[in-house]
Amino acid sequence: MDRTRSLAGTSRPSRLLAALTAAVLAAGALVASAQTARAADTELARNGGFEAGLDGWSCTAGSGAVVTSPVHGGAKALRATPAGSDNAQCSQTVAVRPGSTYTLSAWVQGSYVYLGATGTGTTDATAWTQSAPSWQQLRTTFTTGAATTSVTLHTHGWYGTGAYHADDVSLLGPDGGPVQPPAAPTGLTAGSATSSSIGLSWAAVPGATGYTVYQGGARALSVSGTSATVTGLTASTAYTFQVTATNTAGESAKSAAVTASTTSGGGTPGGGLPAHALVGYLHASFANGSGYLRMADVPDSWDVIDLAFGEPTSLTSGDIRFRPCPVSECPGVEPAADFKAAIRAKQAAGKKVLISIGGQNGQVQLTTAAARDTFVASVSKIIDEYGLDGLDIDFEGHSLALNTGDTDFRNPTTPVVVNLIAALKTLKARYGPGFVLTMAPETFFVQLGYQYYGSGPWGGQDPRCGAYLPVIHALRDDLTLLHVQDYNSGPIMGLDNQYHSMGGADFHVAMTDMLLTGFPVAGDSARTFPALRPDQVAIGLPASTNAGNGHTAPAEVTKALDCLTKQANCGSYQPHGSRPGLRGLMTWSVNWDRFNGGEFSRNFDAYPWS
Template sequence: MRRALSLLSAAALAAAAFLASGPPAAAADADLVRNGGFESGLDGWNCSAGSGAVVSAPVHGGGSALRATPAGQDNARCSQTVTVKPDSAYTLTAWVQGAYVYLGASGTGTTDVSTWTQTPGAWKQLTTGFRTGPATTTVTVYTHGWYGQPAHLTDDVTLVGPDPGGPGQPQPPAAPTGLTATATSPGTVALTWTASAGAASYTVRRDGAAPLTVTTPSATVTGLAPATPYTFRVSAVNAAGESPLSAPATVTTPPGGGDPGGPALPAHALVGYLHTSFANGSGYLRMADVPASWDVIDLAFGEPTSATSGDIRFQLCPVSECPGVETPAEFKAAVQAKRAAGKKVLISIGGQNGQVQLTTTAARDAFVSSVSKIIDEYGLDGVDIDFEGHSLSLATGDTDFRNPTTPAIVNLIAALKTLKARYGPGFVLTMAPETFFVQLGYQYYGSGPWGGQDPRAGAYLPVIHALRDDLTLLHVQDYNSGPITGLDGQYHSMGGADFHTAMTDMLLTGFPVAGDTSRVFPPLRPDQVAIGLPATPNAGNGHTPPAEVDKALDCLTKRVNCGTYQPHGTWPGLRGLMTWSVNWDRFGGWEFSRNFDAYFG
């Protein structure tokens, strides 16, 4: 009886202590989303295919909101990975505006959740909840729109639940410190910074270019333009998320040549195709009569004896078709006179009617042999690749541009590398693909899950990438093209400054291929890029008036006179312009070349 009383007294004392102090402390609920109001731009958020941007109006709260635009097969998904506590309940909310706007969480360890609104109009609050699994330490929260729908808005995203803080819980690393940038050549910058504790990798960002991921606290950035300022920032990443950005580091690259192998082009070059093997409504023009404005002259065309032979032949236009055509001896003398004056004369292979498919190693070897004979006979500086239509028709097996397997592409790359090695560093290599084969790779590439899309879309990407160190100039044909989605998620159509700005910005910024951020096509150097346009309305669909051409050049090289499209950088080293063709420019009173000369002096 005495012992029982003693136990009862102890229990009473314990109860009194509990009532006085309350239950044991539990983790307090907190909002775990970083920058949920988008007041710090897109810091903490990743948006697919460059679909997201921060706007100042309309907003739900604060001074900013997220505007995301679906395009093509991309649904404008913006996401953030958040550290959570296992076996805990969380509530996810956001305010949205637009039709078919989704809010959800994945990787919960239990049941992933989402909710959505299908009516446009005023701001609406979306709310959903979930419980984390017993071993779940991170979840991904996201918002996205729907295919073919207009842009939507998201603001004030919150994830409220137990704060996972405390020892043993994963946390994003701190922002890197001590970032330094050193220009080691006209086209290269070396970066170093102090390692962040707990970082698994680092993300390097530069002036809107595609991010670069490295695993050590240093990076080498290549493909830059000479005499150009660049600003870099770095963040640290681990399984719990991404740190804030480091303080910026700015460096200016030294002046110097950027041409692969030093082909000695002027800082701004004018490229034109010369109709040498055929006649059309523009009339024949003798090589000796090509004005000095033209820095690179592409002889159109070397054509195959059959689509798959690889055997390329070139001949001057017959007298019956081209009255006034020079003799072969006169033509060769005129070529050498142009070269003596510092011009580059190339054999352009393919064209609209010249289908070249190097589907076998025999065709590859025949290509190298026959092209070499043309270069040697006429004393040329190099090769222009103008494969169109079905020349890359078998490019259906490649799903990664970095590792092509399609024979027609593999053999073309090998052939061009052989020619480069044969003729040495002065060999000029240019390419003139259509937008379908390059920029459309931003939406579609390979034979992946993109429905009935032509699998050749973006098929030039592995060729350009494999030869980027040998490539003198890429001048994509910004004409005879349908609307193309830019990095802003909007469609752009031919004939105006925005189209050329958007298409060129993709080449100079880089872009995720088919919306896959693990396959980012790296940017080219500005000195490797020229804008391709028709010289007159007669020369092709998409003729652009000179005033619009100048606006595009202003926007890309000076960041002024930009239209609705805002590029991700400023590139004063942009090489210049290409046109189809010298003959059509003469037909149009030399308007195209005169405008180029006036703009670049």
């Protein structure tokens, strides 16, 4: 009791001394705490100076090698060389602690060199340099997610830019323990099959840097993504597949097996289309300077006829209506009964007639589940009323403008994208395997994703750049044809890292080769957009100079087909192999081709595919 009174009566200087003492003690505790935190940071990158060769590192396509000059520190450094469709990515997986902050750095030389970490559970980290003629340090930080126990570090270059060098790669942060082999993949599913190939896909495995596909227990191929196509198979034969996940610690157990069969050799994969098809849009709901053309008068050259257009009653309603061109606008238009009879006659002759949704004025945004369901119901009504074979998606303008939050094309979250995917899958399931599903996006929405999808290494250009990529990827097993509009666009960069301009063979070869080869997606540099099958791809062109910017002369169209299907008659762009199974050509439009004397269709009919 007296002690308490004595403290209470302490003079003012004594109180100040006590306060200062307490502050010093607190500061000491903070210093000690900071020292403890710094002491907890550990160097987690294995062989970051490459003094032990490539130990701990895995480089795609054998692209990496250890050199003794130039080096930043020590006696060795990494030299990795992009080639073809490979960006020379070298990676390793390290164990980390959940909810912890890490600093990743490396010294690099070269043009367009990237450093990053994926699988963080939060926002993947990326640093890059456009040009580093001498050693330059790249540095970035990230925080792991609540359940993240491993991340994958990587460096990579870019296409057509030559070799890059990296040295002294460092990851500092709390030690997560030794890297463990990944878990076995789940969700292995067989997708599209032809007489000689079967497509497979599976769920991503945390901590995996690659996957190995097994066919009948034997290794078939290795890939970095979560899909693969096994080729060289025999027609009308059942095959069993499994897949494993790999990282620097080893290989997982095999997944559950899936069995799938190839189609018969005599079939025509792709919705019953001929091996090489000509696709054209028919101005069925409007007239312009090309004039109206009755369905019965569409020439036999056209294998797929897209009725242009079904349009929405409002931007976000999802309600689609098709209104045949009225007599007041289209003198000579046939009665509805004759129009439907002509459709049936075309189908009897082996042609496919689709309703095309969208066009320049038909912007559609399925922002809600209700709009999604209305879209399915209204499109189904059109298909049923006219007895059509399927659906073409020709969304342009702002239809996918709300795709601003997605940076992973494999896992979209934006409502307009998610709802569109769900609606198209529902329609495909409703009408069965014979349902023809095609898409006609502009290059802006597809190939420009190579540079600008998501945030992009340039800081982004437009939220719609590459906005079709999630839709195409999610529906690749259901998609009959993708015919990107290779017109009405500016120069686009190809896989050779060069810009190509409309109107020449090189442009069409470069744009089509991206679809048939696959390409890395900007803003998502660790993931590659997988290649489509050649039978799923047609080249989109305007039929005449009246039909759109980027008209390509018949001789240039022939050169493009020669280069893509035979790897002959190529210009400056060399494709990644020959694709004799390329499906064909699409044009805007049947009407403009007739207006131009049938030049486009005649050139297609005369082309020697073999």
